[in-house]
Amino acid sequence: MKRPGIPNPDPAVFIKANLPISPVPSIPEIRLHMAGPASGLWRLAGRGEADPPPYWAYPWAGGAVLARHLLDQPETVAGRRVLDLGAGSGLVAIAAAKAGARAVTAVDIDANAIAAIGLNAAINRVNIVAWTADIIGEPPPATDLLVVGDLFYDPSFAPRVMAFLRRCQASGIEVLIGDPERAYLPQGELNRIATHAVADFGGGTGGGAVHAGVFALSGKAEGEIMPGGRAATA
Numbered sequence: 001m002k003r004p005g006i007p008n009p010d011p012a013v014f015i016k017a018n019l020p021i022s023p024v025p026s027i028p029e030i031r032l033h034m035a036g037p038a039s040g041l042w043r044l045a046g047r048g049e050a051d052p053p054p055y056w057a058y059p060w061a062g063g064a065v066l067a068r069h070l071l072d073q074p075e076t077v078a079g080r081r082v083l084d085l086g087a088g089s090g091l092v093a094i095a096a097a098k099a100g101a102r103a104v105t106a107v108d109i110d111a112n113a114i115a116a117i118g119l120n121a122a123i124n125r126v127n128i129v130a131w132t133a134d135i136i137g138e139p140p141p142a143t144d145l146l147v148v149g150d151l152f153y154d155p156s157f158a159p160r161v162m163a164f165l166r167r168c169q170a171s172g173i174e175v176l177i178g179d180p181e182r183a184y185l186p187q188g189e190l191n192r193i194a195t196h197a198v199a200d201f202g203g204g205t206g207g208g209a210v211h212a213g214v215f216a217l218s219g220k221a222e223g224e225i226m227p228g229g230r231a232a233t234a
Contacts (some may be wrong), residue, residue, distance in 0.1 A: 011115035014044045014151025017208035019116075021123060024059050024091060025199035026209075027067050029098065031118045032089050034058065044112060055150075056088040056113035061200030065086060065212035066178030067095035068196045074099035076145070083107065083143040084137070086151045090117035090128060092178070096147065097126035105143065105151070106130040136164040140171040149178040169217050180212035190215035 019033035028035060033039050033058035044054075070077055070092070078100040084093040087106035090113075097104045104130050106117050117130040135141060137160075146168050152158045165175050176193075179185045180200055194214040 009044060011044060011112045015112075015116055015119055018044075019057065024067070024233060026197070027059075027071070027091070027095070029071060030067065030091060030094055031123050032059065032091060032094075033116060033123075034089075044138040053167065054110060054112060055112055056108065056116055058201040059089060059091050059199065060150040061180040061198050061210050061212040062148075062182075062201070063091045064149075064178070064198035065180070065194075065196045065214055066092045066147055066149045066176060067176070067195050068198060069176075069214045070095040070099045070147075073194075077101040080144040081105075081142070082145045082147060083141050085146055085148045087117060087130065088113055088149070090120045091131065092147050092149050093117065093128050094121060094124050094126055095131075096145075097121075097128060097219055098124065101145075104128045105141075107133050107135055109134050136160055140164075140168040141172055141175060145174045145176065147176050147178070150180075150182070152177075152179055152185040153182050155184050158186070162186055162189065165217060176216050177215040177217075178212060179215065181208045185215075187215075189218050191218050 017031050017125065019035050021031050022034050024030045024032055041054060041057055077096045081100050081103045082096040082101040084106045087093050087108045090106050093104045093106040108114060111132045114130045114132050117128060121128040151161045169175055177190065192213045192215055195211055197209050198212050200210045
């Protein structure tokens with residue numbers, strides 16, 4: 001909740017002054033502005049000190065595993081249009097650009113995240129188009145590959161994300177999901193294609209290493225009725 005009477009600082013100025021630039025754990029090829037104990041992020045977000053920090057200020061495992069995968073397998077993105085949904089700090093978008101994507105777009109609902117993405121893209125010398133929007137209720141975007149890092153953390157939000165990803169798949173967009181198997185990841189609808197050990201700031205690990213997966217959507221949604229009346233399972 002925003003604290004009344006306290007103006008929010010300029011996000012780019014605040015991030016430069018309070019979030020030092022560091023290599024990402026497990027992904028030293030990429031450097032980001034990352035929050036530390038003294039960053040005072042509550043001031044930027046207009047919150048109280050005890051409120052949860054914003055997601056974009058830390059490299060979560062779902063984004064880290066996708067970034068690692070794209071850098072290790074550049075053919076996944078080479079020459080393609082890539083959209084990073086819920087982009088946060090821009091880690092996955094930056095990895096896609098470094099791996100040779102033709103064009104990269106980063107979308108997040110937090111305007112402060114968009115400011116961070118612009119700064120982080122400049123640090124890593126890549127071009128990313130970043131904009132603030134909630135697109136999961138919209139038609140599929142114009143892209144070849146949709147990358148989704150760590151968006152299955154909430155029981156009400158996760159089904160909305162999955163419905164959007166299925167619409168994207170139906171329109172011909174490839175979808176890759178990075179996740180450390182959080183509680184609401186619909187694993188029955190996914191195929192694991194890679195696993196990497198990466199640092200994670202979620203799930204109570206405090207930045208400790210976890211084994212996170214890269215997943216593709218299966219061909220059928222869980223519970224979908226197949227010819228003959230039988231329910232499909234992935």
